[in-house]
Amino acid sequence: MTSRVEIPENLSPITRRGVSRIISEDEFTAMLRRGQPLRLKMGFDPSRPDIHLGHVVGLRKLRQLQDLGHQVILIVGDWTAQIGDPSGRSATRTMLSHAEVLENAESYMRQFFKVVDRDRTQVEWQSQWFGEFTLANVIELTSRFTINQFLHREDFANRYSQNQPIAITEMLYPLMQAYDSVVIESDVEFGGTDQMFNLLVGRELQGMMGQTPQQCFMMPILVGTDGVQKMSKSLGNYVALEEPPQEMYGKLMSLPDNLITSYYEYLTDVPDADIAEMQHSMESETANPMDFKKGLARYITAVFHDADAASAAESHFEKVVQRRDLPDDMPKVSLSDIAELPMNRLLAQTGLASSNAEARRLITQGAVEIIHPNGERISVTPGDAPELRAGDVIRAGRRRFVRLV
RNA sequence: GGAGGGGUGGGUGAGUGGUUAAAGCCACCAGACUGUAAAUCUGGCGCCCUGACGGGCUUCGCAGGUUCGAAUCCUGCCCCCUCCA
Numbered sequence A: 001m002t003s004r005v006e007i008p009e010n011l012s013p014i015t016r017r018g019v020s021r022i023i024s025e026d027e028f029t030a031m032l033r034r035g036q037p038l039r040l041k042m043g044f045d046p047s048r049p050d051i052h053l054g055h056v057v058g059l060r061k062l063r064q065l066q067d068l069g070h071q072v073i074l075i076v077g078d079w080t081a082q083i084g085d086p087s088g089r090s091a092t093r094t095m096l097s098h099a100e101v102l103e104n105a106e107s108y109m110r111q112f113f114k115v116v117d118r119d120r121t122q123v124e125w126q127s128q129w130f131g132e133f134t135l136a137n138v139i140e141l142t143s144r145f146t147i148n149q150f151l152h153r154e155d156f157a158n159r160y161s162q163n164q165p166i167a168i169t170e171m172l173y174p175l176m177q178a179y180d181s182v183v184i185e186s187d188v189e190f191g192g193t194d195q196m197f198n199l200l201v202g203r204e205l206q207g208m209m210g211q212t213p214q215q216c217f218m219m220p221i222l223v224g225t226d227g228v229q230k231m232s233k234s235l236g237n238y239v240a241l242e243e244p245p246q247e248m249y250g251k252l253m254s255l256p257d258n259l260i261t262s263y264y265e266y267l268t269d270v271p272d273a274d275i276a277e278m279q280h281s282m283e284s285e286t287a288n289p290m291d292f293k294k295g296l297a298r299y300i301t302a303v304f305h306d307a308d309a310a311s312a313a314e315s316h317f318e319k320v321v322q323r324r325d326l327p328d329d330m331p332k333v334s335l336s337d338i339a340e341l342p343m344n345r346l347l348a349q350t351g352l353a354s355s356n357a358e359a360r361r362l363i364t365q366g367a368v369e370i371i372h373p374n375g376e377r378i379s380v381t382p383g384d385a386p387e388l389r390a391g392d393v394i395r396a397g398r399r400r401f402v403r404l405v
Numbered sequence B: 001g002g003a004g005g006g007g008u009g010g011g012u013g014a015g016u017g018g019u020u021a022a023a024g025c026c027a028c029c030a031g032a033c034u035g036u037a038a039a040u041c042u043g044g045c046g047c048c049c050u051g052a053c054g055g056g057c058u059u060c061g062c063a064g065g066u067u068c069g070a071a072u073c074c075u076g077c078c079c080c081c082u083c084c085a
Helices: A025-034 A053-067 A078-083 A098-112 A135-142 A147-151 A154-161 A168-184 A193-208 A245-253 A257-267 A272-283 A289-304 A307-322 A343-350 A356-364
Strands: A021-023 A039-044 A071-076 A121-125 A188-192 A215-219 A368-371 A377-379 A393-396 A401-404
Touching (some): A021 A025, A025 A215, A039 A053, A078 A098, A147 A154, A188 A193, A245 A307, A289 A307, A343 A393, A356 A368
Parallel strands (some): A039 A188, A071 A121
Antiparallel strands (some): A021 A215, A368 A393, A393 A401
């Protein structure tokens, strides 16, 4: 292995920006300076295939290091996924079939490689080594750690003191992840700050097995679009990578203003100085945060789609959300399907409302109107069957439209 | 093996016989306002009928039962958790 590795003069864009903590930063810096390609480990469980912007912070880090010539090793946790990843709260998770795991893994990688360079990534499946693990191996592995060590881990400690369940497999989980590090001889493992314990177990185990302990590289938690909790699928405050452009742009525009700069910092290559400048002008109210947010939304949409899609999404936003105009494209409904229906039923029928009751609510709240092609807007009442012609548009709220054909 | 706690609407979590379609909070939806799908304010948030007033139906793990009336009481079952040994 004599591939060339670039050693940048200034390491802080790597070790500081978009980084929460490195254990240990000094050792890591020394490794980078040595000029050898590092083995960068990133694992995932193919249990929930959606990648969102929260994951991108780390993926960008991997990409950055790849571009310097380092080697990424992606571990597919097909084994840990099958026993069920217990991190977080609930220990109950249904077992996945082999087919589901394969499908999820494929979907994950499709998204992963939108950021990370596929050609410079080695993919390893856990089953390659755990598939032949024996009970003797398990005992060997578990004998190296104590329950006490594990109970000191923050989330376990909290749960324990609150009489919350802790499954035995949850104890096994970090061990398996640690063993992965040993097998692939990782130099650096990446994860969110919530992964600190697992990463450290890997570091420790490697030491016990006579390897150089890996560095633990932890990324900050990205706050979700609600502005409060960490971005996660289950909280619904996420922006998925496979989000259509308009959705992606729109969701980013729904960020609270105070998140703008951290998103720039973690998810773009905009220089620190420029970000500081934005921060300053927003604080002194000499700039409109909306403009920065639009810039962010455009940038990110362009990364995951392309520049054209991004500007289309932007015009859509300006048109529909800001000016309250009609969008260019909207679902079409055939007049014959809804002929003679009173307004409330009509909304339910066309999918603009989820039920008749919901439709009534929308109507009484003033969310519904009919818009003729000439721009005339007609208000409606729930029971009336309005006169409708092809070309008319029915609007239910800001973002829901249907065109009659 | 034993003792105890618990399963409520998308989430959390009150509610221990009627005033409970079920508090509060979160999420979500709509409206107003605005510099945005930010923030703020207001309203809504099971289903069906009604222009509205209002009416009807279904819901509190599952199945039975008691009662004029049950999320609330009884019986059985299923599931979850904690502790002791």
